Each structure stands twice: as structure tokens, then as C-alpha cells.
Amino acid sequence: MELLCCEVDPVRRAVPDANLLYDDRVLQNLLTIEERYLPQCSYFKCVQKDIQPYMRRMVATWMLEVCEEQKCEEEVFPLAMNYLDRFLAGVPTPKTHLQLLGAVCMFLASKLKETIPLTAEKLCIYTDNSIKPQELLEWELVVLGKLKWNLAAVTPHDFIEHILRKLPQPNEKLSLIRKHAQTFIALCATDFKFAMYPPSMIATGSVGAAICGLQQDEDVSSLTGDALVDLLAKITNTDVDCLKACQEQIEVVLLNSLQQLRQDQGDGAKSEDELDQASTPTDVRDIDL
């Protein structure tokens, strides 16, 4: 008797659409509209009284863990952080509401980007049942209202393919560069420093940091150093110096997070198994800077 295994990847994906990815008008339009979705101010200074930068980092780290454990699409986490930042830029919020808001933002981003979105119940469990599904649904409306229902924000991920296809990299290196760049984008989303940067700059900086990081192990690029930065800057119309600064900041954040990770491992808090489940932040330990 022959047994047939019908298990397939349950997530249906569209094939890459050449009309969207290989048309420069799309890139130009993204560059034109991206600023509309940035938070309106640096809210720790001008809006929030209770919430401190470290609290944003706490909630962001938690959101990233949830997104990874639930194997969300890569865009879900940065998009959710965009919602959170835009909400906090307008609404003074006590810190006790912050985790609820994080959950709501993941709920919305997941619905926008995924074929099978996260459920309210599951998200509530991730808050250790400190909020109820009903509260999540009510606050969903509040967040939608405050974001004026503008949910289709531009994220750094929107630029990655546009950038990669213009680089003179051999195709077989692209997937590794892409993977590392995605990791850096997630890392940037956890750090408030990057919240007001245009997504195109974060994307360009992340690709640059990915190539530089990989360069040390093997030859991934025919371009190096300044030539690479110049090309990257040209692709997304970013100022060269800004881009360099952004890439340096990404590398600093990466180093910090690697140190943090080593500390955590030193504590023996995570088993190797747990580490392997995560696709994003822990992958950075493979990168030797």
C-alpha cells in the first residue's frame, strides 16, 4: 500500500509579481508616499508622560517574540510597530495599556498581511490573560479610529526587492542577503531611534549592513565600501551621509542585541531548541561582525 503525505505549506503565497517588483514607478510611488505614515512626533518628549523609551523596547521585544512563535509574515511586526508609534504619537497613554495596544497592533497588522491572521484569543493568552478578547476588539476600533483607518503603511520590507534587484549580486547570494536584511529591519523596529526614519532608508541601510556583514565571511558582492553605499543611496534617493549613519546605527543595535543574547544564553534561560525556533533575532548570532 502506498501512503501519500498531503501535508503542504498551509500558507498560500502568490508568486512574485513582476509588474509590481520590476517597475520603477512602483518604487518611486513608495518613496513619494512613505513619509505620510511616519509618526508625527518624537512622542516621549511631547506626548507621553508615563511611557518611557525602555517600555517601548519591552513591548516591542514581546511583540517580536509573539510574531516569531506564531510564524507571522516578516512584515507583520514592523507594521504593528508603525501602528503603535503612530497611535502613541497622538494619544497620551498609561503604561498599563501598552501591552494591550501592542496586541491590538499585531492583531491589525496580521489581518492586513496574512491569509490566516492571529486570533484575538491567542493574543490575549500571550498577555498572560491580562486582557480579554472583548477588550482587544474594542480597542481595535479605538486604534483604527486614531489611525484614521490608514493601515496600509509603507514598511521597509516594501523596498527590499526593489533594492536587491538593482544590486550586482550573484543570484545565489541574494536570499542570504535578504534574510539578514529582514532581520535588521525587525531589529530596527524594536529601537525607537529608527521610528521616525523613512522606511526606504531603513531598508537601504539594512541591505547595506547585510552585505557588509556577510562580506567578511565570503565574497557576496563585487561592490564594497563606498561604491556600495553610493549605489544604495542612488537607488532610494537617500543622502549618502544619512545612509552611512543609518547603517552604522544598525550595526550598533546589532552588536548590542548580540551582547544581550550572549548574556541571556549565559543565564541558561533559553535552550538551544528554543533558539532554533526563532527565525529573526537569534539568527544574528550567525553573523560575525
Added chain:
Amino acid sequence: MSEPPRDAQQIPRASRACRRLFGPVDSEQLRRDCDALMASCVQEARERWNFDFVTETPLEGDFAWERVRGLGLPKIYLSPRPRGGRDDLGGGKRPSTSPALLQGTAEEDHVDLSLSCTLLPHSPERPEGSPGGPGTSQGRKRRQTSMTDFYHSKRRLVFSKRKP
């Protein structure tokens, strides 16, 4: 319909991600803040569109609202009553996201009526609603069926039964 793939993605036992970050959450305060923020959303929308979405009446302002009939909207937008019961998730408690929205609205009107609005030509202000939206359509007549459905769909969201 069930959703096996995501269900298969169960929360691992003793997941480190299951944790509360900032101590106990005060449900009462959540409720109060939620109500206040919803009310401010309603107020913003009221000023933005010079339309009272609570009583569904046009107000003085840049937009001229008129009632229209027979737009051939899909039924779902016209259902006079939200599907599902009130006690789906609230356990019989009245959802108070936007109590004002639930009262005194002429729901029956929506069976075959809707409102359209025209931006009055003299208006100096450009609608800043949606990016890439019809910002330049000053004086052009637009169908604004979505305006009234805006709050209807909110109501449905609050009430609608979650799929098992």
C-alpha cells in the same frame, strides 16, 4: 470553517512569550479610556465631515449631504441589524465601545437609503482622509456610501460572532 494551519501553530506550553509586561491591568480604566477615545473619534469624524454619525444628521459645513435611494449596495451593508447576539464575547455585558452610536439611530433607513455628499466648491480645505485619495476632487460629486457604512461596520465588528 475551521482554521487548521494557524491552530496547528499552537502556543507552546510554557511559552516565554506568555507574560504580562506592566503589572495588573485595570479593566475599569481600560473601559473609561476606551469610551473617551471612541467619543473623541466620533467628534473628530463629526468635525471632519460635518456629519453627526450618532444621530446620522448632516451639519453645517463644507460638505453638502443628501439622501439617496437605491444604490444597489450589497445586502451586507444594508442589514438593519447586526448579526450575532450582543453577548458573544461580552458575556451578556453591553459592549460599551461607543454607546452613543447604538442609540437613537434610524437603522431602518439603511434598508434602502444612504447618504451621499458633495464637497462644496468654495471650500479652501482639501480632504486629508486617505493617502492617494480623492483629495483633488473639489466640487466633484462623490458617492460617499462608505461614510455611513463606516460606523455601521464598526458596530458589526463589535457585535459580530467570532467564527468558531
